[in-house]
Amino acid sequence: MDQDYKAHFKVFCSEVREWEKIHVVGSLPVLGEWNPRKSFPLTKSTDEENTFHAIVSVPSSIKEFNFRYIRVMYLDPSENNTSEPIMVLSKWETFNNARTCLIGVESQDGVARKNITDQFGSYSGKTQITDGWILNEKESVVYFRIHGEALKFFAKSYANKEYRLKVEPFDVRYSEIDGDDVVNLPTPSLPCFSNTDLSVLTREDPIFGDQYFNGSVFRNDQDYLVFRTRTVSLQNLAFRIEFYHGEKRCALSYVLPSSMSGTHGATVSPVIGLSSAPVGHINVNYMIVKRNKYTDQNLDIDSMKTTFGRYWRKRNRMLQIGHRGMGSSYTKNIGQRENTIFSLNEAARRGADYVEMDVQLTKDLKTVVYHDFHVLVAVAGRDSPSSTPTAAGENKSLHEIAIKDLTLAQLNLLHFEHISRANGSSAESPVALSVTPSKTETDELHVPFPSLAQVLRHVDENVGLNIEIKYPMYMQDGSHECQGYFEQNKFVDIILAEVAEHAGNRRIIFSCFEPDICTMITKKQHKYPVSFLVVGATNRYMPFQDIRSDCSKIAANFAAGCELLGVNFHSEELLIDQKPIEIAEKYGLIKFVWGDDLNSKEVQKHFRDEMNVDGLIFDRIGEDEVLKQNVFVVENHNRSSLFARSQHNSRSPSMSRRCMSTVE
Known part of the structure; x- marks a missing residue:
């Protein structure tokens, strides 16, 4: 009987925080079969700093396995005497191709990797480390944002000074105030929270990192601070905001997540002096991200085998992305109804590499692909003859109603016009298409409000999907796109669950104008990348209140800090200021561009040749060109041809070196 192999693991990690450990996860059962909760723990070396090691047995029948290193921390909810510490995923290696051990080839006397010391996050010439997503039901990530006119002092001795802010988490069960000082009582051996990281979006380096001992400078209407903490006991967590003048602490404020209204909003807390x-008082915006409640129904969501969250293959060819399929049809004279199966497939047929579409939820929590938050519903008046069928609009008035207030059945039953027809504008509009098809339009592919699942099942599988998540925001004039919307976690979970169930091997990128939704998606899954949609400086649209979407430079910093794939910039601002592109390139962000300027072929050429962007999102894709194939079809064909030629020319059935390569 053949003896088992012995595989050695040894890794150096330059950054290991208190309570953190290194594990290895991989394709072997002993390595958890890619399940991070079943990963194998390494032992910290006593004679080599920040070095971890272990030896595992590998069956002799195994000739090759793959693995990744992960950084974890154990947090203790301390709910009762029997509560077990919970493993939280802090950081992990996110190369598209995991580490490989050809143990049948590499082993000597049955031992493999004996004298190899790996570098955490570096492999095959690449370095890529990413924050972990939420693995546990009890786990939450709390974000605090301090920006704008956040500070107001009514004590003259405190006004008109520059302050440094620091946010410190603490467990309310183990702290108390003694005079002017905070006294930390004896705590469990493991805390229920992580350190609080800081990202400053208005400075050169927006990447989350440790805070200074005396905090970071905050000036009203100048600085934008984002604080982030993980916890497994939200109900017992509190935050102490410390105010420093120079190196001296001069005031305190307290925020308790358990007292917040909902998981997203703002709270005002008093500032207490010496x-x-x-x-x-201080105004703090907050967001609490929870685990996707549908994850346990699809175990692949937590698998570390494959991840595309930070992966993008650079190409010589700029990608072309069909806006809502073939383009906006209700405000522009485009023959195909936007955001329908037909429009998306027509763009794919004309060679679109990706198609962009908009997804939101109905009242009964069903996904629908539609752009605007509201529609106009045709309602018959009392003077309309009840027994006489009427044409659309005859003896009827149009009333505005939100998609979220209609069930899917109602969307498929009632007659709707586009919101742009409000105030009688339909008579002057050159656009003939209404939202609801006429009785003569019988092709179901043209029907509006397809579900996300229908798109995933019926749109050409060779075309990539840019799924824009529609979530309403406050506008700069104080109005709101759609009040009383769904709670963010619930909203995102439903969409992610539908994608997980029906997407298969599709290429998918999420995008959203609401920056917190972008952050939330990255904390709930890792398979699909996220790109931040930004309006930037504009004279064409009402800007959003959120400065992260109002300024493309801050948008690029936000995307870098939150480890998004990239930014969907608005062409209007980039044609005036290219600085956001430089920031994106500095942090390796993927650069997409959208906007009406792209209707011009000259402008498209400018972005392709002068700004070297990765993709353009525009209307009427391929409409005035010879039909072509998208880049993925061409690449698949070339790979198949190359493989067929190599097979034909090969005299040996042995595997080629190219096939063994771990680099795509």
């Missing part, structure tokens, strides 16, 4: 009296 005399223990209120001297002002």
